[in-house]
Amino acid sequence: MxxxxxxxxxxxxxxxxxxxxxxxxxxxxxxxxxxxxxxxxxxxxxxxxxxxxxxxTSSMVEETKASDIREQESAQNQFIAHISHEIRTPLNSIIGFANLLNEENLTKSQHKKVDAIQFASNTLLKLINEVLDYSKISSGNTNFESVDFNLHSLLNDVMFLCETLIVDRDIELLVEIDENVPKIIKGDPSKLSQVLLNLLGNSVKFVHKGFIKLEVFASKTFNGGCELEFSVADTGIGISQEKIKTIFNSYTQAENDTSSKYGGTGLGLTITKEIIEKLQGNIEIDSTVDSGTTVTFRIPYPLGNNINTSKNTNNDSTLEGKKVLAGTKIMVFEDNQMNQRLIVEQLTKWGCKVYSNLSLPKSLKTLESKDLDLILMDLKMPGQNGFEVSKIIREHSNTKVNTIPIVAFSADFTEQDSKDCKAIGINDFLLKPYTLEQLMKTILDNKNIKLEQAEYSALLQKPMIKPKETTVVDLNHLLKECFGEIDMLNELVKLFKLNAIEFIGNVKIHLKTENLKEIALSAHKLKAGFAMVKADGMRKLIVDLEASCKAHQPEKVKELYELFLTDYPLLEENLDMDLKTLNKK
Missing domain, CATH: 1.10.287 (Helix Hairpins)
Structure with a gap:
């Protein structure tokens, strides 16, 4: 030139x-x-x-372009994480106060309004989580666990969650797990749950009549493991062949009106595909408009060791949790006044002694003079943040102070945050917004050794033989659904017993002619009743019985029915005892 x-x-x-x-x-x-x-x-x-x-050569130019793109993507991901945190903080207060309101003595109309607030808040939270998940996965900032877990138990939990979403709709929820599928595998259970719930959730959203079926089998085996194939088939609205080509793209939905009609970000399948591919798997979709969709994905898993699977030592009963938490001394570091008021009220209702709204010097003096059991630490406080305060506590010369368990909580949590927490000595983490159950479980998992010993002593006084899973009930949730009205609870229990008697009569009649279709209908009607009284073990038995009817397995149906006849009287005894206790209160 x-x-x-x-x-x-x-x-x-x-x-x-x-x-x-x-x-x-x-x-x-x-x-x-x-x-x-x-x-x-x-x-x-x-x-x-x-x-x-x-x-x-153009390689230098291309490298510069790639660097610019990476820089822009990094800035976008930081922006998304920041916005997510800013939205989660007030959303935590909305969900938390709605939870507290639901425990008050409200009118039926007020309960409906609180339910509407909770539904809208949880929908918004789901959208935020999807955007944040996509941002983390696409930038490579998502952690993938590798632990031993019970696959069959995970599948049961996933199907139970899906079953709660299809009440009052003419949809059959089916599951078929091949006998060659191992029970214990090694991998990331939370990511597998996320994938299955995304796919089954889509089916629930788009199916109005017919069925949703999950099938699982081991398609290949290799040394020390196998490739598992999961198939989610439904009779939903379907997807055109043209749209299937772009369905995994970001922010893409099958049709233009899908978002306005069904909601969502359009990121669900994108996130699902990203997770599956990072787990060395693959996914494909086969669909016909107005007929249904089948999504199939395959992931290789090493075989796990049953000894390493975690045991749930905490009692799921809220009442039991309250008994254990009563008197627990907790210090709360939270700069947001609304969130601080919320968590203090939650902990106080559980009988905890709470120390909050203290300056750092006063907090340290309180930690020195009081025998505290736990510290709840907000990580993203202005001024001195939670990391800095936690470091000061851990470096304190008094062992009474520096050994107190610290649970961090925040509206977002990055991989770097995780590393910083471990380096400082923070014991656990709770993501906002959290449910009351998650808060209680986290406190129970991390409370000081004094309470653990007290709990152990209390457990020694309990009978060592636990009730059979199919005989366990819990009416506390149903009483809450009845707005605390014991008369309404008594009436519902009577109706439940009548339905059980009707089921026994119907099955007895139809077993003679092996009319499995009618037996399946009777089982379908009854399983909602067992869910109502929190008889999860018996509900699973009824679900298995219904599935065996649909698979035309009369011998299996008879076997399950005999088990039902043996265990139901024991369940009814427990039901009556539970009801008697609640009537005395």
Whole structure:
């Protein structure tokens, strides 16, 4: 290129850079200005390369472009994480106070309004989680566990959650697990649950009549493990072949009106595909409009060891949890006044002694003078953040202070946060917004050794023989659903018993002719009753019985029915005892 033309071009380039900078400063916000500057720098670098190094390959330019893209993506992910935190903080208060309101003596109309608030809040939380999940997965900041877990137990839990979503709809929920599927495998149970709930949740959303079926079998075996194939089939609205090609793309939904009609971000399948591929698996979709969809994915899993699977030592009963928590001394570091008021009220209702709204010097003096059991620490406080305060506590010279368990909580939690927590000595983490059950479980998991010993002593006084799973009931939840009205509870229990008697009569009649269709209908009607009285073990038996009817396995149906006849009288005894206790209160 001629020298005169080169000088002229570089002069114009300098003038253009000055104009771009002035425009950015006067007309654009910081993010827009950054994007414009990156674009201009890429253009300038390309032009200078052509002037000064005309023989240089395009690889340098491509590398510069890739670097710019990575920088922009990093900025976007930071922005998403920041916005997520800012939304989660007030949302935590909304969900928390709605939970507390639901425990009050409200009218039926007020309960409906609280339910509406909870539904809207949880929907918003789900959308935020999807966007944040996508941001973390796409940037490679998601952690994947590798632990031994019970696959069959996980599948049962997932199906139970899905079953609660299809009440009052003419939909059959089916599951078939091949006998060659191992019970204990090694991997990330939470990610597998997320994938299954995404896919089954889509089916629940788009199926109005028919069935949803989950099938699992081991498609291949290898040394020390197997490839598991999961298939979710439904009779929903279906997807056109044209749309299947782009269905896994970000922010894509099958049809233009899907978002307005069914809700969602359009990220569910994108996240699902990303997770499956990071687990060395693959996914495919086969669908016909107005007929249904089948989604199949395969993931390799090593075989696990049953000894290493975690045992749930905590009692799921809220009442039992309250008994254990009563008198627990907890210090709360939380700068947001609304969130502080919320958590203090929650803990006080459980009989805890709470210390909050203290300056750091006063907090340290309280930790020295009182025998506290736990510290709840907000990580993202202004001024001295939770990491810095936790470090001061851990470096304190008094062992009474530096050994107190610390549970961090925040509206977002990155991989770096996890590393920092471990380095400082923070014991556990709770993500906002959390449920009351999650808060209680976290406290029970981390409370000081004094309470653990007291709990152990109390357990020694209990009978060692636990009631059979199929005979366990819990009416506390149903009483809450009855707004605390014991008469209504008594009436519902009577209706439940009548339904059980009707079921026994129907099955007895139809077993003679092996009319499995009618038996399946009777079982379908009854399983909601067992869910109502929290008889999860018996509900699972009824679900298995219904599935055996649909699979046309009369011998299995008879076997399960005999088991029902043996265990139901014991369940009814426990039901009557529970009811008698509640009537005395």
């Amino acid at each position: 001629a020298i005169s033309k080169t000088k002229d071009l570089l002069g114009q380039l300098a003038q253009l850079e000055k104009t771009v900078s002035e425009f950015s400063f006067e007309e654009l916000n910081a993010n827009e200005a950054k994007v414009l500057k990156n674009s201009f720098d890429t253009f300038r670098s390309s032009l200078e390369n052509h002037i000064y190094s005309p023989n240089t």
